[in-house]
Amino acid sequence: MNLSVMSNEKHHIVPYRLYIIILLALLVLTFSSIGITSIELGKFTVAGALLFAVIKSYLVLVYFMHLKYDKPYIKLMVAFVFAVFVVTIVITFLDYLYR
């Protein structure tokens, strides 16, 4: 089943224009996160900065890394791995938060 599929699989060709748009978005997000964190937000600084980072990496993953055009099982794997990591941090903090 694989042998037949693998050689004549055509890749989706992403146009340059899309990459440029994504880059602009990333730059805007970068500068807004710098802006946001320079205001005194107290506790929310960390959350704010992280939120921007998450959006940015989402863009990189989906467009630069082509996840958008990949087979579902690869998307699933990526989502799974990030979930595992988040769960690990949360569990670790079950210790530190309540100590």
Place this chain on the structure above:
Amino acid sequence: MYSSEVTQASNFVQGVDRAFLIIMGISFLFLIGLTVVMLVFVYKYNKKRNPKPTQIEGSVKLELLWTIVPFVLTLLMFYLGWAEWKPMSKPPKDAMEVTVYGRMWNFSFEYENGRRTDTLYLPKDKPVKLNLVAMDVLHSLYIPAFRVKQDMVPGKKDNFMWFEPQKEGEYELFCAEYCGLQHSYMYTFVKVLEDSTFTNWLTDTTMVASAADVESPTATGRRIMQSIGCFACHSIDGSKLVGPSFKGIWGEEQTVVTGGEKRQITVDEEYIRRSIYDPNADVADGFNKGLMLSYEGQLSDDDINNIIEYLKTLK
């Protein structure tokens, strides 16, 4: 379990042992049951007796059954263990406090009135809270008869354990976290006394300031060294332990390494004082740096004078 005479040695024994027995009971039930079933099948459906297998691919009902039953049982076992453990983390307010210092490789205990010992003396039927201080690496204070254990973590605040001894007697106290060379020798004893005997012992200044103390600093020196644990690493009979033996140390010619260079010194008051307050400044040749820690703040100048007097006697 541990041994029947000391069954009720502390307030936790009963609960822990009950959890133990129930979990073991369930385990044995499954172990024996499943083993018997397995052997019966192996016998009954042997090729000779049953030449033709019957194909069965599975059964959803059975799968559900043997998921749910163990699930319920595990929840029960979990609950038991948790319920019996819970009180261990909540010391009563009126508990007597003792500070425990753990270092490579001995324990020392300091009471509220400043008294220090190398054996843990405790009153019967009174809750005690042990505040655990690790000086160098991880240790773990373990009293099997009391069913308690807690790691001693260097730098950790609020590191404690508590229990209430309920039976007079002498019990073993081990270090249960691997801590290096003499880990297996890092043990001592807990002596549980009648309340009044304990109070007498605790306030018995005669033992501290016994006649010997005033007249002979030697005995005091020895006692201090005993209770703070120098003999874990230093012998007095010439045998080499982790550190150099104290036999004949006074006035001896010693080769030491200072900042990477060897030099000769004579063991005198100043050298001993430096060895205790700043052990890594001059490292006795042939021994490892970094093992002995500074006792600054734990031993006063007077203490050290007494120690020196004692060392002088070790010919």
Place this chain on the structure above:
Amino acid sequence: MEKSAHIEHEHYDAEASKVGMWLFIFTELLLFGGLFIIYSVYRFMNPDAFHLAAEELDTFIGALNTVLLLISSMTIAMATTSLQKNNKLHTLLLSTVTVILGLVFLVNKYFEWGIKFSHGIWPGSPHMMETMSQGEILFFGLYFIMTGLHALHIIIGLVIIAVAMVRVNKGTVHANRAALLENAGLYWHLVDVIWIFLFPLFYLIT
């Protein structure tokens, strides 16, 4: 050797190498993940010290490097597109831009670390031991380890891209056999994603 010829036959399976690369990226993520766990625990335990220490870092250099990496990420992604369009020249050009941006990133890092060193800040330095609180020591320890490890990954990424460029030039990597370049790109984006998190954690949250 006639016989060994057939065992060397490389069947080309682009999807296999892509999945392989993704799996490798997962291990890299978890490698940094371990460090992120440490960072968050220590930040939680020493909020004030981390706050203080982060002020020492130069947001400008950090932001500059972020921009460089983002652009380079775009150029390497474009390189794949041009390879698929059979445009070798553009492919090489875009990859070269990526490499140059990566190198500039490293040069910036070099100067940034150099400034820290000249302030007496390096792992185990006497200045740190004497004047800093424990939280600050932890912060800088992590700073050096995490940005150092990230720089190491930049270097690895650059090497992979360079190899891919050589193969593109030779013609063994082309529109129908683009896996190597795509994987080089994937790896480079990973380096980018990690930086996207390092930057706010060390430079922004002060």
Place this chain on the structure above:
Amino acid sequence: MHTSHAENEANYLKYKGKYKGLLGWILSTDHKRIGLLYLYSIATMFSVGALLGLAMKFELLAPGKTIMDAQTYNATFTVHGVIMIFMIVIPGLPAVFGNFLLPIMLGAKDVAFPKLNLLSWWLYVAGVFLVLSALLFGPGTPDTGWTFYAPYSFKTGTNLLPAVFGAFVLGFSSILTGLNFLVTIHRLRCPGLKWTKLPLFVWTIYGTAWIQLLATPVVGITLVLIALERIFGVGVFDPALGGDPILYQHLFWIYSHPAVYIMILPAMGAISEIIPTFSQKHIFGYKAIIASTMAIAFVGWLVWGHHMYTAGMSGTAQYYFSLLTFIVAIPSAIKVFNWISTLYKGSINVQTPFYWAISFIFVFMIGGLSGLVLGSLATNIYVHDTAFVVAHFHYIVFGGTGFSFFAAMHYWFPKIFGRMYDKAWANIGWLVFFIGFLALYSPMFYLGMMGMPRRYYDYLEEFHGGNILSTFGSWIMVTGLIIIITNLVRSARRGPKAEMNPWHGKTLEWTVTSPPPLENFDEIPVIAEDDGPYNYK
């Protein structure tokens, strides 16, 4: 492909490629040869590790010094632990049997990345030599225990760095193997071999590979930090610099707990192959076993804290970890139930691999059930870091993974070497070994309940009796092991020729000659709709 039939006649053992002799092996990218390379290297390391274990037991025969001093003893259990864990049971079944069988079971000619596969083996060897160099050069053999707990691991004056780097390299090898297997399973299944038709051994390899891939880097970075801490004095875990030693334990066990499932899952997989073959019956609850495999792999990731109940975690964490530890026992229970049900109404052919398989189930149950005692908070506080834990993990690691390894060895031996072993001697060996095993490790449960801490060079008189029994047990076990190994080594060269399918198995490896031809299949097999790995008629 263009392989001619005659050419493929040559089996992989005889095949002459570009290189001759030893080079033809250590430079071969053939998955079967790499599997055997692992077998030989692991067997060698096992002998070393086992002899160290034997030496420890000898030391513990009587209180006080018996044959070695305390420093040597501490170094011995450290090296014993590192060898056994990182070099034997973690690579064990996946690297030996996974390499050998996975492609064949999938109907493929090789793994997805054959060169990477060879690289993994080379890294394994490099790691082994790095660790061993710690023994030979430098200021003394590492003495921290295989857990390398901070802060002792950067206080000790011994030669820790090579050992830590060695473990790191071994981890890297393990990651690459896992990666390779994952891609192979995803991409190289033969036509018709759907996910729901994969042999269970392949499924367990799949679960294991995910853990190898995701967990190993965490311990990798942790070990690197220990090294940096020792070399540069970067403060990370050192309490004197504000570090938290307990965080080290978290990171260590985030890997090392899932690692115990790396050890046991393929072992369970092998048992899931052996039981149906010898009962000539479809495995009971195929899908349930797959589900439990994946559940163990996933939930097993979340329970690391049960090694740290006494370390000083928060109460919330204690509660959570204990609860999940109990939950993770359930999928293991499901497997045991399904294995035993497979026997029901089978037609059981009692042979050596089958003996190993049922004794596996027995000792695995004991090991696993003692894990429940450890998972429960109150009782763990009591027996943590005592001989009870040592008994638990020898029962489950050695009794589980070890027994399964021997079961697999006797099951696939005719396929691998194309020869059959002496069955009578194999059975005798098993019996002696089994008795020795019980005598060696059972007393440790008792000693632990009496309160004897682990990693104790010396002990009080009251623990003497149990230790004597245990030491005797170790001697019985050596005897058994020597019988087994001698029998296998002899038969690999001189045993009678084996048939293609001596046990009447149904998985694909039994459809190729013994030993398998160079490229496994002349033609890639196609699995029919009503066919499957356990479809006995």
